[in-house]
Amino acid sequence: MNLPLKTLILFFTGCCCVVGEENITNRYFPETFQFGLASAAYQVEGGWNEDGKGENIWDRFLHEQPNRTTDGKNGDVACDSYHKWKEDVELLKEFGVSVYRFSISWARILPDGSANRINQPGVDYYLNLLKELKANNIEPLVTLYHWDLPQHLSELGGWLNPQIADYFGEYARVAFSLFGDYVKRWATVNEPKSTCLLGYGNTMDAPGLVLIGDGIYQCAKIQLLAHAKAYHIYDKEFRPTQKGKISLVLDTPWNEPISDSANDKEAAEREMQFGFGWFANPVYLGDWPDVMKERINNRSSQEGIGFSRLPELSQEEIDYINGTFDYFGLNIYTALLVGYIPDDDISVPNYWLDKGNTLSSDPSWPASSTDWLHYAPFAMRKLVNYINDLYKPGEIFITENGWCDEELIEDPDRIRYHKGYLSSLLDAILIDKVNVVGYTAWSLLDNFEWTSGYTQRLGLIYVDHDSPNRTRTWKSSGLYYKKVVETRCLVDTCIDEI
Numbered sequence: 001m002n003l004p005l006k007t008l009i010l011f012f013t014g015c016c017c018v019v020g021e022e023n024i025t026n027r028y029f030p031e032t033f034q035f036g037l038a039s040a041a042y043q044v045e046g047g048w049n050e051d052g053k054g055e056n057i058w059d060r061f062l063h064e065q066p067n068r069t070t071d072g073k074n075g076d077v078a079c080d081s082y083h084k085w086k087e088d089v090e091l092l093k094e095f096g097v098s099v100y101r102f103s104i105s106w107a108r109i110l111p112d113g114s115a116n117r118i119n120q121p122g123v124d125y126y127l128n129l130l131k132e133l134k135a136n137n138i139e140p141l142v143t144l145y146h147w148d149l150p151q152h153l154s155e156l157g158g159w160l161n162p163q164i165a166d167y168f169g170e171y172a173r174v175a176f177s178l179f180g181d182y183v184k185r186w187a188t189v190n191e192p193k194s195t196c197l198l199g200y201g202n203t204m205d206a207p208g209l210v211l212i213g214d215g216i217y218q219c220a221k222i223q224l225l226a227h228a229k230a231y232h233i234y235d236k237e238f239r240p241t242q243k244g245k246i247s248l249v250l251d252t253p254w255n256e257p258i259s260d261s262a263n264d265k266e267a268a269e270r271e272m273q274f275g276f277g278w279f280a281n282p283v284y285l286g287d288w289p290d291v292m293k294e295r296i297n298n299r300s301s302q303e304g305i306g307f308s309r310l311p312e313l314s315q316e317e318i319d320y321i322n323g324t325f326d327y328f329g330l331n332i333y334t335a336l337l338v339g340y341i342p343d344d345d346i347s348v349p350n351y352w353l354d355k356g357n358t359l360s361s362d363p364s365w366p367a368s369s370t371d372w373l374h375y376a377p378f379a380m381r382k383l384v385n386y387i388n389d390l391y392k393p394g395e396i397f398i399t400e401n402g403w404c405d406e407e408l409i410e411d412p413d414r415i416r417y418h419k420g421y422l423s424s425l426l427d428a429i430l431i432d433k434v435n436v437v438g439y440t441a442w443s444l445l446d447n448f449e450w451t452s453g454y455t456q457r458l459g460l461i462y463v464d465h466d467s468p469n470r471t472r473t474w475k476s477s478g479l480y481y482k483k484v485v486e487t488r489c490l491v492d493t494c495i496d497e498i
């Protein structure tokens with residue numbers, strides 16, 4: 001979720017929400033609530049070309065252009081989880097968590113992305129991991145796609161080629177049939193908005209294309225069709241015997257209007273629709289948000305384009321995508337203040353101009369070491385309520401939530417972060433009665449943080465990336481989270497519901 005905030009117009013005004021020594025709830029989490037930790041293949045595995053793994057877009061991107069990352073480093077070794085998976089499971093066991101979210105590297109099991117060639121050592125890697133998790137009573141939450149498209153498929157056009165949805169469906173079928181007996185919760189794609197905006201909208205992420213006025217919208221449609229295809233395959237062919245759940249993982253900051261003015265309130269809702277409804281509406285309600293259809297259509301015609309740059313969803317496609325969820329997978333990190341600005345004159349086609357708005361952070365929200373992430377715990381409660389009311393998903397799972405710093409072992413800000421956000425979440429569960437069933441903190445380990453390389457840390461376990469052994473050490477936040485998992489309580493003493 002490393003959105004290029006720096007590239008946006010920032011303007012600061014007074015506060016909207018008080019943050020500081022807020023109250024942390026002293027109630028218990030429900031017994032059924034699942035605590036866990038999360039990771040993703042390219043960020044932790046390494047073993048980039050071992051045992052028959054194919055090349056993916058991040059391998060290619062960073063081998064050819066090492067200066068894409070702050071420290072010039074890449075994920076060739078990362079946390080070496082390809083070799084240290086047993087140690088990782090041991091850590092999860094010590095945490096006492098009941099769920100581990102990880103992703104499968106598509107090219108590790110299908111080197112070219114195509115189901116015509118299965119790489120057995122890659123399959124064995126995931127089978128071993130799944131068996132070890134099972135032996136330790138830890139449920140897997142498996143993401144099929146966390147940004148590491150097989151390079152061959154990128155050469156076919158990547159997420160701009162509609163046939164990639166077919167390849168994804170085939171890949172999903174292979175994964176369901178090989179691993180499905182162990183997996184009861186699947187996530188198809190992680191943050192499709194990030195894939196499209198960062199990979200196809202600016203040069204931040206692989207494959208590094210800049211198609212911010214049109215390619216990003218095509219990418220979105222194809223990823224939604226890919227997700228839906230995987231959902232339908234699971235639903236028809238695997239659900240009857242495997243009895244699991246499947247959905248996709250979406251992300252957004254909580255968008256707070258910068259003032260009480262009607263214009264700013266409308267701007268904040270428009271921000272929600274462009275940044276979140278873009279993917280959530282087709283899946284949970286059917287079709288793109290109206291405000292996107294209207295604005296992009298109008299702007300396209302004023303630009304002299306005879307059709308909307310937002311590709312239409314046919315009725316058949318709407319029906320195919322609508323309802324393809326068993327839960328809502330949510331990545332939430334922060335909040336933004338949204339303000340109205342009059343639309344720019346028509347110039348170049350551009351998502352940010354299609355959307356309008358100014359985005360900023362409240363100066364009272366404590367900053368992390370990265371520009372897009374601030375401590376704004378109220379965001380959690382507001383967002384899960386928003387989702388519950390608007391999308392009625394039945395069940396929400398927090399698939400990512402975490403803090404970024406440059407600390408090594410003592411990380412009090414990360415403790416404050418998880419404590420505050422979990423407290424806000426518990427209020428939503430106990431007071432607002434929102435059905436949030438689990439939480440996988442991001443991240444188990446200090447891992448490869450995309451274009452920040454290893455300079456930014458989000459782990460609850462410290463990893464020494466300079467040591468050949470990639471030594472893991474407990475941080476103070478890890479110890480705190482372990483205690484929360486054990487006691488189901490965020491403070492020293494909790495009380496039962498009165």
Ligand code: BGC
Pocket residue numbers: 001002040043190191194251331400442449450458
């Ligand atoms: C991504 C992770 C990333 C995290 C922190 C999320 O958007 O899914 O891969 O490490 O944000 O930037």
